[in-house]
Amino acid sequence: MNFSLLLILQLRRLIGETLQVATDNNLFEGKLTAVGNGIIQLQAEAGEYEQETRTVLIQLSAINFVREL
Amino acid sequence: MSSKHLHHASKEMKKIRTWLEKLDLDDSTLEQIHSLLQERKGDVEQILKRMRGEGQEQRALLADERELLQKICDALHTGTSLIGDIRDELNDLIGETVEITVNFGLVTGTVRAVRIDYVVLEDALGRFVYLPFTNIQAVALLD
Secondary structure (H helix, E strand, O other), X not given: OOOOOOHHHHHHHOOOOEEEEEEOOEEEEEEEEEEOOOEEEEEEEOOOOOOOXXXXXXXXXXXXXXXXX | OHHHHHHHHHHHHHHHHHHHHHOOOOHHHHHHHHHHHHHHHXXXXXXXXXXXXXXXXXXXXXXXHHHHHHHHHHHHHHOOOOOOOHHHHHHHOOOOEXXXXXXXXXXXXXXXXXXXOEXXXXXXXXXXXXXXXXXXXXXXXXX
């Protein structure tokens, strides 16, 4: 298993993948679209029944965990 | 010890002075030798003082070292284990199943890798979960 040295670098490798990202009191699920400087961008599903998606920016420091789906 | 040295030195000085007096030297030569010895006496005292100072320094150093050794011995006796940081601990748990508590909740999985700022778990469904150390609250070992 080949994982990057830093989380931010590992996330950069996961761009395009569908992820579950947990913060202290929120769980986001969606496609990872961009990784910036201490921040990640997710194209998250807005609602359960809608096709709509919304862009969510998450601070790396606020991430509790990232799960590959 | 050094005061003994001083005493000894001054006794030697006196002896030399009486020997010189026994020799039939003229007054001016005697005076010159006398004053020379007086100067030397000051030097000797200074040297002895310096030696005493160094001795005290060394004693203080030894006392410090003894204190340090005592502390190490105490730690060994009481068995205070030296736990590393969370990263070291997780590194020892590679291959083990753990339950990690974060603010969001619990994450269970097998420790697959430990990197600079995060740990990788593999959950029951074979999905990788990445957890940054900064938000880890607890790690419980499951068997």
